[in-house]
Amino acid sequence: MxxxxxxxxxxxxxxxxxxxxxxxxxxxxxxxxxxxxxxxxxxxxxxxxxxxxxxxxxxxxxxxxxxxxxxxxxxxxxxxxxSLADTVESLLKRDALQRLSLANKAGLVVCGFDKVAKVLRNDGAAILLHAADASPDGCAKLDRLARSGAGGTRPAAAVLCNFNAEQMSLALGRPNVVHAALKQGGPRGKFLDAVARLERFRAGGAVYAAA
CATH class of the missing domain: 3.30.1230.10 (YlxR-like)
Structure with a gap:
């Protein structure tokens, strides 16, 4: 045994x-x-x-x-x-963005401030995405909605800020993406796994815990 x-x-x-x-x-x-x-x-x-x-x-x-x-x-x-460590980080980032793109193709991603806000209020979005170079004011407003958890009826949405606007726009095939919401569904888990791996690499062990 x-x-x-x-x-x-x-x-x-x-x-x-x-x-x-x-x-x-x-x-x-x-x-x-x-x-x-x-x-x-x-x-x-x-x-x-x-x-x-x-x-x-x-x-x-x-x-x-x-x-x-x-x-x-x-x-x-x-x-x-x-530059091996830089190469690894670039590959991990690309993997996460590819998985975000797959989630988008599956219809799980909503973009734009107003649409994201609506999802946070009504549809129980699991993940809130901000571009790393997004306006702090816009981020703060959506963060408050994420923390409210749809009026207290569900857990607060997790917030990720791992990619800049150009990277998010390319992954989602839309111009000027600075805010997005990732709803629950099959490809979501793979994306979160990839993000956790990227964060672990950057932080040396700090891991995003996917729900």
Missing amino acids: ARSAQSGNCGTHRQCAVSRERKPLDELLRFAVDPDGRAVPDLKARLPGRGVWLTCARDVVEKAAKGGVFDKGFRHPVKTAE
Whole structure:
């Protein structure tokens, strides 16, 4: 029985090559070696060959890139770009925005101040999205509606400010998006998972807890 439990744990946990701690896969990032001999992020953990796992945190990736961790993990010298942590963050951000786009195609995203306000008042929106460069005044007004929880009949909406207006506009295929509401539905969970991963990477462990 003990061997069976250990085997199951092996399938869902890996050891961070920097901290040497065993962690769940959703708290880690996998890296592989590309045909040019470079260490590259493998966010979906699908690339062939030996992999090196790191805690999903910018400071951990930066330490690994500078400290020869990849050479040791892959058991041979590999090229490691100084900008590796920036590359990881860019890929995590792109993944989250792609999932937001899928939620939009599923009809779960509402844009524009007035439409978002209506959803917050009446339709029980689960997530409120502000562009990082949105007007503080507009954000404050919608935040108050989010905190009110549709007159106290539901929990307050969560608020995310992870992307700027240009990024949100491209993801949603609409111009000048600064506020949006993400309603409940299938693709919502995948988007929140991707945002949590991005926030974990940026903050070194602070995770957005999706409802």
